[in-house]
Structures are given as structure tokens and as C-alpha cells.
Amino acid sequence: MTQGEIVAGCLAPHPPHLVYAENPPQNEPVAEGGWEQLRWGYERLRDSLKDVEYDAIVLLSPHWQTYVGTHFLGLPNFKSLSVDPVFPNLFRYHYDLNIDVDLTSKIHDKAAKAGLTVKMMENPDFRVDYGTITTGHMFNPAWDKPLVVISSNRSRDYYSVEVMQEMMIELGKVTREAILESGKKVVVIASNSLSHRHFTTESAIPEDMSKEHITSHAMHLWDMRMINYFRTGQAQRILDEMPEFTEQAIAESDGGGLSWLLSTLDTPSYPATLHGYGTIIGTGNAIVEWPERDHKEAKQ
Amino acid sequence: MTEGSIVGSFIVPVHPHTVLAPEQNEGWQRLRDAFDEAAQRIKDADADLLIIYSTTWPSIIGHQIQADPNPEWVMVDNDFHDLGSIPYSFNIDADFAHAWNVANEKRGLKSRTVNYTGFPIDVGSVVALKLLNPDNAIPAVIVSSNVYANRSETTVLAKSCLDVIKATGRKAVAITAMSLSNRMFTAPIDPKDDRIHSLKDDEWNRKILEFLGEGRLEDVGQLSRTIHQQIRVQKVVAFKPMWWLSGMNDNRNNLSGEVLAYEAIHGAGGAVVHLDPTPSGAGDKEYDEDDVEFFSGERNVLDAEEEHELIEDSVAPTSSGPELWEPTTGEHSVNSEAAPKPVGMYPHARKVGDLLYLSGVGPRQPGTNAIPGGPICDENGQALDYDIKAQTKAVVDNITRILEEAGGSIEDVLDVTSFLVDMDRDFSGYNEVWAETLGKVGPTRTTLAIRALPTPIAVEMKVIARAPTTE
Numbered sequence A: 001m002t003q004g005e006i007v008a009g010c011l012a013p014h015p016p017h018l019v020y021a022e023n024p025p026q027n028e029p030v031a032e033g034g035w036e037q038l039r040w041g042y043e044r045l046r047d048s049l050k051d052v053e054y055d056a057i058v059l060l061s062p063h064w065q066t067y068v069g070t071h072f073l074g075l076p077n078f079k080s081l082s083v084d085p086v087f088p089n090l091f092r093y094h095y096d097l098n099i100d101v102d103l104t105s106k107i108h109d110k111a112a113k114a115g116l117t118v119k120m121m122e123n124p125d126f127r128v129d130y131g132t133i134t135t136g137h138m139f140n141p142a143w144d145k146p147l148v149v150i151s152s153n154r155s156r157d158y159y160s161v162e163v164m165q166e167m168m169i170e171l172g173k174v175t176r177e178a179i180l181e182s183g184k185k186v187v188v189i190a191s192n193s194l195s196h197r198h199f200t201t202e203s204a205i206p207e208d209m210s211k212e213h214i215t216s217h218a219m220h221l222w223d224m225r226m227i228n229y230f231r232t233g234q235a236q237r238i239l240d241e242m243p244e245f246t247e248q249a250i251a252e253s254d255g256g257g258l259s260w261l262l263s264t265l266d267t268p269s270y271p272a273t274l275h276g277y278g279t280i281i282g283t284g285n286a287i288v289e290w291p292e293r294d295h296k297e298a299k300q
Numbered sequence B: 001m002t003e004g005s006i007v008g009s010f011i012v013p014v015h016p017h018t019v020l021a022p023e024q025n026e027g028w029q030r031l032r033d034a035f036d037e038a039a040q041r042i043k044d045a046d047a048d049l050l051i052i053y054s055t056t057w058p059s060i061i062g063h064q065i066q067a068d069p070n071p072e073w074v075m076v077d078n079d080f081h082d083l084g085s086i087p088y089s090f091n092i093d094a095d096f097a098h099a100w101n102v103a104n105e106k107r108g109l110k111s112r113t114v115n116y117t118g119f120p121i122d123v124g125s126v127v128a129l130k131l132l133n134p135d136n137a138i139p140a141v142i143v144s145s146n147v148y149a150n151r152s153e154t155t156v157l158a159k160s161c162l163d164v165i166k167a168t169g170r171k172a173v174a175i176t177a178m179s180l181s182n183r184m185f186t187a188p189i190d191p192k193d194d195r196i197h198s199l200k201d202d203e204w205n206r207k208i209l210e211f212l213g214e215g216r217l218e219d220v221g222q223l224s225r226t227i228h229q230q231i232r233v234q235k236v237v238a239f240k241p242m243w244w245l246s247g248m249n250d251n252r253n254n255l256s257g258e259v260l261a262y263e264a265i266h267g268a269g270g271a272v273v274h275l276d277p278t279p280s281g282a283g284d285k286e287y288d289e290d291d292v293e294f295f296s297g298e299r300n301v302l303d304a305e306e307e308h309e310l311i312e313d314s315v316a317p318t319s320s321g322p323e324l325w326e327p328t329t330g331e332h333s334v335n336s337e338a339a340p341k342p343v344g345m346y347p348h349a350r351k352v353g354d355l356l357y358l359s360g361v362g363p364r365q366p367g368t369n370a371i372p373g374g375p376i377c378d379e380n381g382q383a384l385d386y387d388i389k390a391q392t393k394a395v396v397d398n399i400t401r402i403l404e405e406a407g408g409s410i411e412d413v414l415d416v417t418s419f420l421v422d423m424d425r426d427f428s429g430y431n432e433v434w435a436e437t438l439g440k441v442g443p444t445r446t447t448l449a450i451r452a453l454p455t456p457i458a459v460e461m462k463v464i465a466r467a468p469t470t471e
């Protein structure tokens, strides 16, 4: 069997505002646009991968929050309506997505063998979280690739950023191994914002861009520091500074996505491409791609 | 229409085990039985509204209130999806939801109603409504828990809810869907091995339940910050549900409490507690955090146009006046935690030989410094209407407390000098209360009219009593 390959790793955040602003037929609310910097960023990301062949998307979303280990969507198809419990006025999306159960099982089994607590989610009534759907839509609006969907184990809440990161680095290693052994070509995605302090008010027109900005200068500085590390190939430094970043920027990396992604990419030292940065109700969001396919030396 | 009120309050656990798998563990079954008992009590109380504050429905933009009259879907838990699905169809009081939303905004809170097909009602609310209202006979409302909210915002959320209950004459039941300690085991367990995650969690849970069993709800509310640090996984900024529930009960500490069950659910502390509004005769508050009527905190990040005007005319008069002192503690001093703080450097009482001399006693309440019957003037000196009988009664109560603290009783009073700031207006009311209280004890009495007292009160008494013979 041919060796599998990670063609790209992406940081691809999921505020439902982006889907709302796109007005796809699947989403009920209607918007007058908004958050264009980020939506153009997603356009550039899609463009960057449009000629790249791959078989599946492996995605970790912080909005399927689990406390009893890490869970995986374990049925071939999920179809329902996803209503965001926090922004139901913006996101009521009719989804129909396919799961690569085979690749999912491989990652699940390897993780179990490595001593991580894991569980397959095989209840057909389960509703897929809006983070997975938002990132899934923005990355691949055609929904023509099967997904592996991994829950966010809230070990940071239970223990610490350090413990969370140890577990996510382990999960990243087995994810990488399983992908390489599967013979499949895969895109791996962490779906999270950077700094994550929201406004607690919403303007009458949510897409009124005259109201949009980062909540504070300190958040901006942290976001720019991280982006600098992304662009200069300093993944290890990101992992090293994760505790401070997560706490001081109230970053959504608390869900483990970014740590898992960097580990799955084998802590890359090549530069990533920044496709876009913007704020959404005050939170900082970057769309970033690590083009592993262009770095043969990084493949194994 | 009679004024509405809270006819009962309940604390219930959030995880789906009590609905989907009570038979797998004896403790889960006991929790389920307690749920069923609670449902029966709600029926017996003739309640016409259930109000749920759910810790498993987080919100960011203020608080959200469910306003879909008939939300229907199938709930599957994020962690315990293998236990099965819970289909639901609930009876929501949309009119009440909208009225509460308006009342929230009047008190300075950000708030909105939600009414969307397919809205994912959270596990805590689904479990509570399924088990407490099995036939949907009683309409319900559900409110979210704001992730950034703290005590004042959560307290005001309860007060605005009470505004609507009172105005609409409802007989409401207040419910918090919550765990006590919320640390679960992070790996699957055999149901028969379930237990509280740690000894520390268990000890704290039992302490909280001891307080609740005594009806000391406000004490638990005021312990919330400590509880959050001690036994709550730091997922949100604060442990809020007891603030809300205490607010729904006028921040009272003398409810009649009963713990119907306390068990582990996958390591977390799950309890069903009933708090009946009937006064239990329990004591004073252990703590005395500020009471807050309106929210005026930082919720204005986007722009400055949305400044909320506080509705000044309905703000309760705040007590003002001279600085309060700790009672001095010299030899022979007798001081009481149960008496209001002095307004100068003196003790509450002093024992000399067989006699106990009390410093002038007014009607101010210990702890809150409130004046029963109301102050005689506002902060600007404008005269206010007040109730001399209530003030006089409060003076006698304070004297009773000081004497009891000293080991004696009201029966020991020998001589009283009373001071009234308005003899013409108040003498007869004062005299009436005297006759019912100290008049029966029989001390000598002198009543004087004076121009003013140091705080906005109308009556003060100077007491000499027999010193208690103990010690």
C-alpha cells in the first residue's frame, strides 16, 4: 500500500458569523455580508488547495466538548439542522456530511493503544456542533470530502494547559501515524480562534462592520506574536508559549486544537501561509495553512 | 389579582443518567426517585409556572430566554451519547419569557428571547423538565447562564424575574439545573463503581447540603466564590446558580430546606433539594454582601449610545449616616454580633456589679443596617413617611438580642429611658408597642422628646437591666 500523506494543515476558525455572512442556501438567516477580510482569507485558502488532490479532512472543533476522553463521530453520515445555542439568530444550518469511518477507526484505535481515553460516537440522533459545520462549510462548501471529526477533550479545564497539551501532542502523533499508514491523502484542520474575549453586546445589525474590532490591544499583541511564529516556522515556540498565550489571551486554543494540529504536522519548522486575519465580535481569528505537500523533508 | 410569589424552589442534577439509565446504579435510581417526589410536590403546591436557570446553557450576549411555545427535538448528550437519546416536546410560557426579557432590560441587563425551530435545548433543562413536569401540565421558562456574568448580574436577573411573577400573580417554582462538585471521572466507569470524585468534593457537597437543609440559601449564595474555587472545574468565571436561586427567594436565609437525595453521577455531585418558602426560624446571615437592585456593570464594549438609565424612583432608600464602629471591648464590656454596630467608640453594654447598662439602642438591623419601618428622612434630609410601631418593635428586638447574648433575657430590664424625635406624631404608636412588649415586663420608664438622633431613626431606648447571674 502506498504511504498516506498530509497535504496540508490548517488553522481554520469557526465563528458562525462567517457562514451567516456568506448566505449559503443551507443557512436560514440572511445577512448583508460582513467579515470580508476573513471570508476572503477562506477564499485564498480554498484557492491554494483547489488543484491539490486529497481524500479526507480530519477536523478538531472546540464546540463538541467532552469531559470523558476524546470522542469521534463514528457513523457514515450525519444529516440534521444545527442551531447555534449562543448565536441562534445567525446560524441555523441544514447539514448533510459524510464521515470517513475507516480512517476514524484507525485514529481511534491507535489513540486507545497509546493510552488515551477515546470513544466512538455512534448515536444517529447526535447533532454535529456548529464549529465543525462552520469550518467544514467555509473550507469546503461543496461538502464533497468525507470528514474525521474529533471532539475537544476539556482537559485544560480539568487539569491545566500543560496536561491538555501533553494529551493533544500524543493525539497528534497517533493521528499522523494513522494517516500515513492509511495510504490516504488528508488535510488536517484545527478549528479555533486565537484571542477569544468576546464583546457581550451585539449591534442591531450584527454584520455592521463599523462596530468590529479587537477587544483590547493586549489581545492584538498576542495574536500578532502567534502569527509571527506561524509565518517564520516556529511551531515549537508556539507550543512552548501555549500556557501563557491560552491564559492571557483567553485563547480558544484551550480546546486543544492548535496543539493537536502542530503535533500532527510533526512540529513544522517551515513557514506557514497566512491567508487572512480579522476579528469577530472582538475575538481574533487567523486563517493559516501549513503546505506540508511542498516540504518533502517534513514527510515521513 | 393577588401578588404572585415563589411557592417552592428545587436544585436538580444535570446529567442524563436519571432519565436514561436509573436502573444501572442504585444512587442514580435514588436521584430519580427524588425527582419523582419533587414532581409530586410541585403538583401539590399548585404551581402554575416552572422557571429553570440552567448551568448547561451558556450564553455570551447577556442572558437568553427560551420563547418557543413548543420546542421539540431529540437531545443527545455530548459525553453520554451511548446512554441513548431523549426526545422532548415542552410547554413554554412565551408570554412570560417576553415579559421577563423586558423586565431584564429595565434593570440594566442585556437580554433576548430565542424562538427557533430546532434550537438545542441543553441537557440540564431537558432532564429537569422531563422529570419535574412529565405531562407538561405546567408551562415553563428556561434562562441561560451567561459565561461572563458575576454576582450582581445574576442577582438582578432573579429580581427582574420576580418583578414579572409578582405583577402577573403567578405561583412559580424556581429550579436550578446544576451539579454541586462538577468534576467527573475522565474515563468510562462501570456504573456500579460510581462515587463522588474525591473526598474533598464529597465533604464540600455535604457542607453545602447541610446549609441547604437548614434553609440557609443566602449563606450558600455568599459562599459561591469559595465553592467555585474549591470544587468546581474552572470552565466558567463563577459558580452562579445559588446567586440566582437566592435572589428568587428574596435573598432569604430562613427557608425550610430538605435534601431529597445526594449521589454521584459519573463522579460529579448530584442532589435533589427542596426549598420551601415557609420560614424555618433559622438565624441570621453569616455574610452580608451588598444587595443590588440594578445592573450597571461594563456591558458597553461596542459604543456608548446604549447607556442604560437607572430607574431612580424605584431604588430602595439606602441607609446613610454616621460611620459605624466596632464596639469597644474594655473590661466588663458586653458586645453582641446580633446587635447593630455602634456609631461611636462605645460598647453595646457594660456590666457593673449586679447591673447591666446598655448603650442607647435604636431599630437599625445588625448586618444590613436597614431600618424596619423605614428611615425618617432620605440622604438629602427630605422627610419620609415611616412606621413608628415597626421601629419601636425593632428596638425591643435589638434589646432582647443584646441581653440574650449576655446570658439574660428581656425579663431582666429594670429601667428604660426612651427618646422620640417627634413626640406628637409617634407617642401613641410607641406606647402601643411598649404595652405589648416591655410593658408586660414592668420596668420603670421615662420618655423624652429630643431634636434628633445620629441616624435617621425616630426612637431610641436607654436600658438598665439586671446582670445575668451566670459565671
Ligand SMILES: [Fe+2]
Pocket: A014, A015, A062, A063, A131, A193, A252
Ligand atoms: Fe468558538
